[in-house]
Amino acid sequence: MGCGVTKSNQLQLKPCDRGNISVPAMRAALLIQRWYRQYVARLEMRRRCTWNIFQSIEYSGQQDHIKLYNFFGYLMDHFSSANSQRNLVSQMFGESEVFQDAEWERRFCYKDIEVPDVYTGPHLSFPLSISNVTELVHAFKNKQVQSFLSKQQNSFMYMLQSQSFSSVSGSCRSECLSADVSPQKLHARYVLQLLGKTWTLLRLMPNISHVGTCRHKEITICGDLHGHLEDLLLIFYKNGFPSAETPYVFNGDFVDRGKESIEILLVLFAFLLLYPHNVHLNRGNHEDHIVNLRYGFTKEVLGKYQVHGKMILKLLQKIFSWLPLATVIDQKVLILHGGISDKTDLNVIAKLDRHRFVSALRPLKRKGASAMLKEAALSADGDEEFSAGRRRVQSLSHGTPLRLRQELPRHSVHSESGRTGRSVEEELRERRRLAGLSLSSDSDPAEVLETDADEWKQIVDVLWSDPMSQNGCVPNKVRGGGCYWGPDVTQEVLDRHKLQLLIRSHECKQEGYEFCHNGRVLTIFSASNYYDVGSNRGAYIRLGPDLIPHFKQFQASRSTRELTLRQSVGRTERSALQALRMQLFAHKSALIREFQEYDPQRTGLISVKHWAAAVEKVLRLALPWRVLRSQLVTSSTQDGTLNYHDWVNQLSVIQPNTEIANTSLLETLYKHHSNLESIFRMIDTDHSGLISFEEFRQTWKLLSSHLQTDISDKAISDLAESIDFNKDGSIDINEFMEAFRLVEHSRAEMEVLPSPE
Amino acid sequence: MADKHNAETIITETQKRISSAFEVFDHESNKTVDVREIGTIIRSLGCFPSEADLHDIIAELEEEEPTGFVRYEKFLPTMTKILLERKFRPITEDLLLQAFEVLDQQKKGHLEPEELTRYLTQEGEPFTQEEMDEMLSAAVDPDKNVILYKDFVSMMTFDDTR
Numbered sequence: 001m002g003c004g005v006t007k008s009n010q011l012q013l014k015p016c017d018r019g020n021i022s023v024p025a026m027r028a029a030l031l032i033q034r035w036y037r038q039y040v041a042r043l044e045m046r047r048r049c050t051w052n053i054f055q056s057i058e059y060s061g062q063q064d065h066i067k068l069y070n071f072f073g074y075l076m077d078h079f080s081s082a083n084s085q086r087n088l089v090s091q092m093f094g095e096s097e098v099f100q101d102a103e104w105e106r107r108f109c110y111k112d113i114e115v116p117d118v119y120t121g122p123h124l125s126f127p128l129s130i131s132n133v134t135e136l137v138h139a140f141k142n143k144q145v146q147s148f149l150s151k152q153q154n155s156f157m158y159m160l161q162s163q164s165f166s167s168v169s170g171s172c173r174s175e176c177l178s179a180d181v182s183p184q185k186l187h188a189r190y191v192l193q194l195l196g197k198t199w200t201l202l203r204l205m206p207n208i209s210h211v212g213t214c215r216h217k218e219i220t221i222c223g224d225l226h227g228h229l230e231d232l233l234l235i236f237y238k239n240g241f242p243s244a245e246t247p248y249v250f251n252g253d254f255v256d257r258g259k260e261s262i263e264i265l266l267v268l269f270a271f272l273l274l275y276p277h278n279v280h281l282n283r284g285n286h287e288d289h290i291v292n293l294r295y296g297f298t299k300e301v302l303g304k305y306q307v308h309g310k311m312i313l314k315l316l317q318k319i320f321s322w323l324p325l326a327t328v329i330d331q332k333v334l335i336l337h338g339g340i341s342d343k344t345d346l347n348v349i350a351k352l353d354r355h356r357f358v359s360a361l362r363p364l365k366r367k368g369a370s371a372m373l374k375e376a377a378l379s380a381d382g383d384e385e386f387s388a389g390r391r392r393v394q395s396l397s398h399g400t401p402l403r404l405r406q407e408l409p410r411h412s413v414h415s416e417s418g419r420t421g422r423s424v425e426e427e428l429r430e431r432r433r434l435a436g437l438s439l440s441s442d443s444d445p446a447e448v449l450e451t452d453a454d455e456w457k458q459i460v461d462v463l464w465s466d467p468m469s470q471n472g473c474v475p476n477k478v479r480g481g482g483c484y485w486g487p488d489v490t491q492e493v494l495d496r497h498k499l500q501l502l503i504r505s506h507e508c509k510q511e512g513y514e515f516c517h518n519g520r521v522l523t524i525f526s527a528s529n530y531y532d533v534g535s536n537r538g539a540y541i542r543l544g545p546d547l548i549p550h551f552k553q554f555q556a557s558r559s560t561r562e563l564t565l566r567q568s569v570g571r572t573e574r575s576a577l578q579a580l581r582m583q584l585f586a587h588k589s590a591l592i593r594e595f596q597e598y599d600p601q602r603t604g605l606i607s608v609k610h611w612a613a614a615v616e617k618v619l620r621l622a623l624p625w626r627v628l629r630s631q632l633v634t635s636s637t638q639d640g641t642l643n644y645h646d647w648v649n650q651l652s653v654i655q656p657n658t659e660i661a662n663t664s665l666l667e668t669l670y671k672h673h674s675n676l677e678s679i680f681r682m683i684d685t686d687h688s689g690l691i692s693f694e695e696f697r698q699t700w701k702l703l704s705s706h707l708q709t710d711i712s713d714k715a716i717s718d719l720a721e722s723i724d725f726n727k728d729g730s731i732d733i734n735e736f737m738e739a740f741r742l743v744e745h746s747r748a749e750m751e752v753l754p755s756p757e
Numbered sequence: 758m759a760d761k762h763n764a765e766t767i768i769t770e771t772q773k774r775i776s777s778a779f780e781v782f783d784h785e786s787n788k789t790v791d792v793r794e795i796g797t798i799i800r801s802l803g804c805f806p807s808e809a810d811l812h813d814i815i816a817e818l819e820e821e822e823p824t825g826f827v828r829y830e831k832f833l834p835t836m837t838k839i840l841l842e843r844k845f846r847p848i849t850e851d852l853l854l855q856a857f858e859v860l861d862q863q864k865k866g867h868l869e870p871e872e873l874t875r876y877l878t879q880e881g882e883p884f885t886q887e888e889m890d891e892m893l894s895a896a897v898d899p900d901k902n903v904i905l906y907k908d909f910v911s912m913m914t915f916d917d918t919r
Contacts (some may be wrong), residue, residue, distance in 0.1 A: 021880060025859055025860060026881055027856075028857070028859035028876075029877055030880070031848060031852065031853070032860075032876075032877060033807075033883075034882075035848045035853055037888075038804070040888070041796060041797040041799075041801050042801050045778070045781060048781050048782065049781055624778075624780050626777040
């Protein structure tokens, strides 16, 4: 190197000018730098692979959602007249209570709920005051501190010590630092009260909020939070609480996946009530009660509020449907959760009745007998087919009341249909009518249906779409709703509405934010460590009158702060690999069949090259299998072949909780267990966590006939019996799901790196 | 001929490795990667180029009018050549250890964090503050607040056997 100056070196060091550094020392430094950079690059490669794994699995999980959705459609088409099945279907879609709003308010009344003296959590009084809300936030924060202290972590404490909220008193701080603080949960009475007020407020809000910036007032925009309370608190710490000087937009997906979704909602709603003109909440696709069944929010609420959880969830269902759909800043910047399509029209969106669209996952009513037959034929496809454009997304529940109906406990479902004297067919017909806007007979039903479908599409596109790099607009098959839209659509839609920028969320980004479409679309994501510890940063945007976004990134890092890059990558990688092994296990039989294609002589051995090809074909996850190979195949013979039976068996072992002998049944169940869980929870209308034997059998029978899997009645009965552990004729859903938790086959195969915990 | 077959196999296998590594960063699946990821890709394939080396390679790969992206068709031949010629060979554990020993002028058996920082952020192809902090977080012994470079080198090169 000598005294030469390369064109790359920005710092032009001429070692011979420096009298105090020897050439060998300089060369040594260079070597170390060169080596270290290579090391970091290899880590970065691993991190990227890990990321791809999580993303692929997440998207393939969403394809499960499509299957669920198709299953519901199948049910609508194919319910039989057999009594048992009919009741099951009507029970599943038992969202048939069509009360007046006033009636609902009476039912959600919190006034009869007493708060016991032993309750040490915050007491709310309405109208809310700033100190009340601050107290609420600190109560939840203390819960975090409590769990940290019990793990003897101190990085979060460090953060708390240096916070500078003007409204925080000294006593609050010392409270945070004391180890005697008990976990704080807001009492159900206050929850219902707060939610009730929120519902009232939201009903006054338009579908699209219009906000203006002004000098000295920047707007803060946050993306998906997904139950990561820590991230929300971090944002408040860095950026300040919402206030008249610090307005915020929260762009949807507040719940699911993370464990503190209800706390996030309560905090956001509290600030909304305090500053209704300065806090803006946009609906996300996870603000949807059926999605919540699958992704954890329902479970969380029922776990935390055992007595009133159901009521809370019901009220939240209303609230979600009343959340506004978009926010526009200075008439130039559009903020919404998912995205747009070529058909997006803000004028249509502004005028529709947003609360009619309760959930994206409800099948559409049939347009007529012939259409019904045609669609029935289509839905007989195997679960691998996602029929294009068939979007059964209209909700069957309706804001306008029809008539009052008593809500009945689960077991009297038989008497329910008896009492009202209505078959499921009649029920469906009624819902079809309901789903049409107008109840008068002179409106053309076909016309009404079309408007509905159009409005429906507007909303689903806004909540579920993703950008793509190619031009055009195609249905988003991965998510099962919304579109993939291209840069040309961005240009057309933004220009048509005279907008300059679209800010959206919905997709996790490694740096917390990402531009695309020539800088006209910006994705913002605020849940750090979304896939796992160390997977990504979160970010938020500050927007001033110049409408140029400024980014602040963060990473909630209780433990990652302690970890080196190497260790955090290693950790995330381990969980990604474990998730991947589970996926592989779920496809065990198909994999073996595919391996055997390459092994006609049945030696049991195949080359690693063929292994990669087979895995890619079966799993259909777009992953760099060759790069991952060294992680997933730990034992290969010298000549690069492996014994695939051994490999498959080593993948995972089902926890031996059940006596299920039939392993192919187990495998099938495992593959569909998330959908099964969603369906079970829908059946379990009183949220007791139990379903009857019979219901289990019926459900499985329906699902298996839809999937066209070959499982005999006897096998299912045996399975149900073996799962009914306490032999009382009912199955505990959680226990059933526990049976599918896979354990690692051998810890010895894992890395020998020191565990940071 | 056996030799020819072997050579072909080697080339094919090499190209598959290159293609896999490239794929990982080809986010849009359109056979291009951001030019800023090229260094990572090359290094992840086992090469140890210096920053200067990388700049030369990138200059070669970029179009007349740089788009900020590198296409696979251009990358593949360049990278194949690099791998087959075994350019930018790995730095062995011994060599690395020697480098640290050179910096340890007083032969203490360890380095002070400030010492190492001075060398690595001011000499050669200097580290950014971020790079330096990251290395220190792994290298500094938390009790003694020094860098026991012998242990450090063994620990880091153990990963190489993965």
